[in-house]
Amino acid sequence: MRFKTLLLAASSLALVAGAAKAQEISNDVVKIGILNDQSGVYADFGGQWSVEAARMAVEDYGGTVLGKPIEIVSADHQNKADIASNTAREWYDVQNVDAIMELTTSSVALAVQGLSREKEKITITTGAATTELTGAQCSPYGFHWVYDTHALAVGTGGALVKAGGDSWFFLTADYAFGYSLEEQTGNFVKENGGEVLGAVRHPLGTTDFSSFLLQAQSSGAKVIGLANAGLDTANAIKGAAEFGIVQSGQQLAGLLFTLAEVHGLGLEAAQGLNLTEGWYWDQSDENREFATKFEEKTQRKPNMVQAGTYSAVMQYLKAVEAAGTDATAEVAAKLHELPVEDVFAKGGTVQENGRMVYDMYLFQVKAPGESEGPWDYYTEVAQVPGGEAFLTVEESGCDVASFAN
Incomplete structure (x- = not known):
């Protein structure tokens, strides 16, 4: 009888605790x-x-x-x-x-x-x-x-310089993201023995990259770094294809370009593009x-x-x-x-x-003849360990001590 009473009491306490826990969800x-x-x-x-x-x-x-x-x-x-x-x-x-x-x-x-x-x-x-x-x-x-911009810079900038792409010119979106991506990639280029020959900034959402691409082409840089994203990067790549920039020997580096944009652009224009992503569906x-x-x-x-x-x-x-x-x-x-x-x-x-x-990954976009079908767009070039891709807390500049205040 005493055991049954204790069991009932324990069950009641469990129900009360469970109800209290459920009540911890606001609204x-x-x-x-x-x-x-x-x-x-x-x-x-x-x-x-x-x-x-x-x-x-x-x-x-x-x-x-x-x-x-x-x-x-x-x-x-x-x-x-x-x-x-x-x-x-x-x-x-x-x-x-x-x-x-x-x-x-x-x-x-x-x-x-x-x-x-x-x-x-x-x-x-x-x-x-x-x-x-x-x-x-x-x-x-x-x-x-x-x-983040540091991981993209390490993945794309560092790897391409090591592969011989040791001179860069940047096409940069004219806002905080673009500046940060250009700066951090440029730093990695220089740390790995390369040089930055110049940069030009374009408005967010521009559709005409002609003048910007001509400046990049005339720089003679081995790599044109696209420090932008989305349709800006896609339009820049389309323009580069029209000018025959890749065919003339310069490389394009999409510093923030994903599978969705490659799909929208098509392999004919995107082939050979180097980019860094943190995930790919066919891995x-x-x-x-x-x-x-x-x-x-x-x-x-x-x-x-x-x-x-x-x-x-x-x-x-x-x-x-x-x-x-x-x-x-x-x-x-x-x-x-x-x-x-x-x-x-x-x-x-x-x-x-x-x-x-x-971990992050460096990919290269396949040529049309290499792809086995829709969405089969990437060849993995290198894996970038997370410890290399991202800044440490100490390097980041975050004042974590302030979190306690």
């Missing part, structure tokens, strides 16, 4: 916002496809966490920091969004991460490149998940299985940004589960603590400054 729903460019130059880079990747993650997680539903909301920030900040503020203050992810465009990501630190909310950036996110403008609640059976499922929903293969967004959502949900709550400080602590082991990253770790460290 009875875990709500994640995907904020990115869905109509501009980066619409294929992440866009609606990142939203679909986030929904896949929720579906694969089971649709609930700690017994509460998971909801994805999304919006187009149009590559404007003010629109992004206003959207994020409304999401936090009115819609009770718990975390914001993707954040294509560095200016947008920095603005939203800054607001999120003020609001004590989590951001996981998968679509922007600036190292400032985990550097001087780091946040205890900010995480950088997929790539393993697990990747191929994920890509097939993604393609069934979207009619396209995922690039690193979309696969990385899937990973970020999954890891956030794992952190909520591990923390037993969606409270920001507790979830952030788990995001720093938990290893990242999923279809996107193997053996990934999260530094104190929020930088997720994992």
Whole structure:
């Protein structure tokens, strides 16, 4: 009888503890916002496809966490920091969004991460490149998940110089991301014994690269580094093909170009392009299985940004589960603590400054005759260990001591 009484008491305590744990989910729903460019130059880079990747993650997680539903909301920030900040503020203050992810465009990501630190909310950036996110403008609640300008510079810049591409000229997008990518790649070129012959900056979203390409061509540089992204890079490559730049012996280096943009451009124009990505669909059976499922929903293969967004959502949900709550400080602590082991990253770790460290890859785009079909576009040239690809906390410039304040 006494044993039965104790058992009932233990069961009651377990039920109370379970109910208390379930109540730790604010507003009875875990709500994640995907904020990115869905109509501009980066619409294929992440866009609606990142939203679909986030929904896949929720579906694969089971649709609930700690017994509460998971909801994805999304919006187009149009590559404007003010629109992004206003959207994020409304999401936090009115819609009770718990975390914001993707954040294509560095200016947008920095603005939203800054607001999120003020609001004590989590951001996981998968679509922007600036190292400032985990550097001087780091946040205890900010995480950088997929790539950054340092990793791209190491992967593409360092490898090409070692292969003989020791003189560079840059075509650079005229905003923070472009400047950072040009600077960091240029530094790697020079550290490896190469030289930078010059650079020219172009407006975001320009369609005529003629004058910029002529300057690059006349420089005589062995490598023309495209320090831009999305349609800007695609239009620059199209222009280079028209001028016969590659045929005349110069190489093009797409410092931020993904599978989505290669597909849109076509192998005829993109062949021979060197680029760095953190993930490719045809690297393993697990990747191929994920890509097939993604393609069934979207009619396209995922690039690193979309696969990385899937990973970020999954890891956030794992952190909520591990923390037993969606409270920001507790979830952030788990995001720093938990290893990242999923279809996107193997053996990934999260530094104190929020930088997720994992291996990157240098690829070369195949010639049309080498491809066995749609989306078969890359030949892997080199693997770049995460410890080389990303800055350490000490190198980053992040004042992690301030996180305790």
